[in-house]
Amino acid sequence: MLNYFDVELSDEERLVQRTTRDWIDAEAMPLIAECFEAGQFPAQLIPRLAELGLLGASLPKYGAGLPYSCYGLICQELERCDTGLRSFVSVQSSLCMYPIYTFGTEEQKERYLPKMVRGELIACFGLTEPDHGSDPSSMETRVEPDGDGWVLNGTKMWITNGTIADLAIIWARSPDGIRGFAVETDTPGFSAREVHHKLSLRASVTAELHFQDVRLPGSAILPGTTGLGSALKCLNEARFGIAWGTVGAAMACFESALEYSKIRPQFGKPIAGFQLTQLKLADMLTAITQGQLLALQLGRLKDSGRLRPVQVSVAKRANSMMALEVARTARTILGGNGISLEHPIFRHMVNLETVITYEGTHEIHSLVIGQDLTGLAAYS
């Protein structure tokens, strides 16, 4: 792992990082470019992800209960391979297992979590709608009480894992506000359609979900959810992983560019020997190191229970933009080769366009920070 400032990791953290990296290098790296090109998620990796314990890794009792810093390092290593792979794990772990564990009944936990840890049940998280992205509070998807159950109607858009999910955590407006529901995807009236023509996150499944009079049992509601805040709590868990994952993507781009610069001669010497290239390398290394230190401190704060949500916004916003800028700079070092899928950089670069957009856009996180600093909300 790129570790220019001798960041000290615990034995456990080192072992988690190393194990994840070894596995990724052996089994995921060889597949990823082809999957990206074909627009396919490498679903064959799911059983292996589960075997290693990478699904719900920080969940007590059901998962390994790892410290969050370890979960962060896992995200770093997954996204060093591809954002699609990290997104799959983020969605399964942070966006779906976390709310079941936090807001669900014992019965829901027992019904879903063990299978989710084993990768036998895949889940997705539906908050965004075609007409409501940054402003989910105005969502139109709704549930109406019906006998001892509910009826769900509406549409969700841009839903990661949508067509491969067995379970969907759906946020919908009920007579007493926005609530979360565990919706089994084989329920009549539930349909999912894959979003095609994506130029980013091609190795990830993205879907549109449609609910037409979907009848849910009373037990589908996650009783602990109390409004949009509950959904935002899940997103905050996932954003924590993004703050780390993006460091991994940036490391991959930097390492690829550094290596290339040393073996590519122009004007009679390696391009690494030109001052302009060295400036780029120095800038990238510095930015990644800053991002790494930020992620690490984020982990330390979370593990000690002192983390404030706005700090997650700062780190998600800073590190995803950092990674995107590193990717763009790294790409220039590879010249024409930089646009090829033979190298990881362009793939990361286009993936990172999604990363600065989902889980709260760069702009929205600016407003979150702005509100924290000034006490004035500037969303509308």
Add this chain to the structure above:
Amino acid sequence: MNIIVTIKQVPDPDIPPIHFKVDEAAGKVVPPPGVAPVMNGYDANALEAALKLKEAHGGRVTAITLGGQEARDTLKRAVAMGADAAVLIDDPNLREGDSFTTATALARAIEKVGEYDLILCGRQASDTDAGQVPLGLGEILGLPTISPVIAIESTNGGVKAHRMIEDGQQVIEAQLPAVMAVSSEIGEPRYPPLRGIMMAGRTQIPVWTAADLGLDDGSAAPKVQLRRLYIESREQACELVDGDTPEEIAAALAQKLREAKLI
């Protein structure tokens, strides 16, 4: 079946050789800074074989290493992969020894662990490539020893080992306890699952010194002396063989090769 696996921590063999330095005065190889050492590859194979036997027949797997405090990392990895216990032998005098020292220290530690049916080692370590320790262990403990082993089966009261020989395999039956030096053909080591890593974090690893093993009397002192450790300097020279026609060039080349007594 209770199994003891001997494990060595070695510099990462994936590091390109040019990054290593040799401290000739100290007689030591200096790996590049910042690259974490790893579990010796064949030892990881041996551990995997032990874990498979344990899964099939029950019992305990104990990992033992002779090394410094940094070797805890490797033992923790062993526990994370599924070993039930781990022991670190850490003593400066023992660490400075040779294969005899290591085999003696491990043998004493194995006796101290007590109940065992099988001792599995890697066939050799990737840093020294000596391959002496398993045979030394067998000698010191007075146990049947088989090397290199590519498959192990448990039989009624004993074991059957498939041993690699030049143009085939030998199948050898042995009484237990026995020592086996394992080769990579036995199977790829598993990745430690995260749950195992959590467990490993909570596992206490006892540290034994030479005194704990009754070896503070110098009885494990090395038998060989390292005279010189150095990187061989290699010279490459290139000579172009000239001539007007291909036939002439070939003839001139043949002449030169004959002069050099190469053909």
